[in-house]
Amino acid sequence: MLFNVAIDGPAGSGKTSVTFQLAKELGLQYLDTGATYRAATLGCIENNIKSTDEDGCRQMAQQVDVEFNPSDGKQITRFKQRDVSARIRDDDVTARVSEYSAVPVIRHTLVAYQQKISEKGGFIAEGRDIGTVVFKDSPCKIYLSASPEVRAERRAHEIQSKGLHTDKPFQQLKEEILQSITERDFSDSTRTLAPLAIDAHATIFDTSSLTVDEVVAQLKAHIEQ
Ligand code: C5P
Structure with missing residues (x-):
């Protein structure tokens, strides 16, 4: 593949796991x-x-x-x-x-x-400034979104599956993460350097109700179009 693929999205949108798997499947x-x-x-x-x-x-x-x-x-x-x-x-x-x-x-x-x-x-990368700065000329820019609640729930599962904060009730951990995600969204979208912004040419995928495999399958189909 001669072009680069840029993946962006807020914390907890699944971009890291999706990008890894997509790189493998597409040979990027x-x-x-x-x-x-x-x-x-x-x-x-x-x-x-x-x-x-x-x-x-x-x-x-x-x-x-x-x-x-x-x-x-x-x-x-x-x-x-x-x-x-x-x-x-x-x-x-x-x-x-x-x-x-x-x-x-x-x-x-x-x-x-x-x-x-x-x-x-032939590269694929994820992060704040990939679509807007690093691969700004890429014809393939993807923005992964998910509701703050879903992102908080994913993070809470991830944390407890690593054996961390297991003494805390799941709901309480999720609420705490939701609070910090909301604050981080705000500071990320208002910071001057590399703010969280949806590039005008990005295709948005809402991953709220999808598994990593499902997101990867959708993105693969989109990129190979
Ligand atoms: O992806 P990772 O958590 O290893 O990134 C470490 C830090 O590097 C991020 O928290 C962010 O502060 C910074 N970073 C950045 N621009 C990027 C990638 C990472 O500012 N493109």
């Missing part, structure tokens, strides 16, 4: 852009670079690169040539990634890099 290369922000964040943490230090942040972002394992297509994320794919999932990185990914020079550097590696097409 999954690009995890979040991992590049995590790697730049790790570099800043390890080198004591503050998010206000523009030059330092640029230098850190420029040392991030990714490659794809030819046997299984898995992304290997590197900082200064070192494989940091596992390290970037640690709590210290997760806690600071939002701060560093809001730094304009980090965003500009990483978006330019993501666009360069995907310029030949």
